[in-house]
Amino acid sequence: MRMYHVRPGGRRFRPAVRRLGVGMSLAVALVGAGVLAPVLRWVGELNPGWFALGAYTVLCALLGVVSRPLAAPLVALGAWLFFDGFAVHRYAELGWAGRPDELRLLVFAGAALLASLPAALPRRRIRVEVIRLAGQGR
Numbered sequence: 001m002r003m004y005h006v007r008p009g010g011r012r013f014r015p016a017v018r019r020l021g022v023g024m025s026l027a028v029a030l031v032g033a034g035v036l037a038p039v040l041r042w043v044g045e046l047n048p049g050w051f052a053l054g055a056y057t058v059l060c061a062l063l064g065v066v067s068r069p070l071a072a073p074l075v076a077l078g079a080w081l082f083f084d085g086f087a088v089h090r091y092a093e094l095g096w097a098g099r100p101d102e103l104r105l106l107v108f109a110g111a112a113l114l115a116s117l118p119a120a121l122p123r124r125r126i127r128v129e130v131i132r133l134a135g136q137g138r
Contacts, residue, residue, distance in 0.1 A: 019119070025063060025071035029078030032059050037086040048088040053104065056083045060108045064115030072116060076108035083108075 020028060036059055040046040045055075056079045063075045084101065085092045 019116075020067045020071065022068065022071045022074060025067040026074040026078055028067075029060075029063050029075040030081070032063060033079045033082035037082050040087065046087050052083065052087045053107070056080075056087075057107055057111045061111040061115040064112035065119070067112065067116050069113055069116045072109050072113035075112040076105055079108045080105050 033056065036055060037046065040052050040055060045051040060075050060079050064072060067075060080101070081094065083104065085094050088097075089095050
């Protein structure tokens with residue numbers, strides 16, 4: 001089992017984890033947000049309050065862990081569609097409220113991006129050193 005890999009000619013370890021592609025991340029975000037809406041309705045918190053916003057933010061962060069950083073805006077968009085359609089405006093009606101919706105999108109995208117960045121960054125440098133044994137020529 002390989003934990004890290006190095007690109008040919010590269011000098012940095014990268015994690016060898018398979019991450020979801022951008023399109024698959026959007027699909028998983030839409031399904032996850034679609035499942036979260038009835039759960040929030042069952043709990044009694046499907047309203048534009050802090051609990052629903054926090055639940056969708058946690059969903060974005062969880063999806064960010066298994067997604068690539070480029071997918072963060074699409075994960076945020078998928079979460080915002082269901083949050084805006086079912087928690088804010090009810091009955092699956094979408095509406096743009098300006099600044100509050102921009103802030104919600106930024107919170108969702110920030111959560112997904114911050115959760116996806118640590119696994120995408122290089123881990124450490126490879127140190128290569130040639131050790132000559134005593135008895136070998138130069």
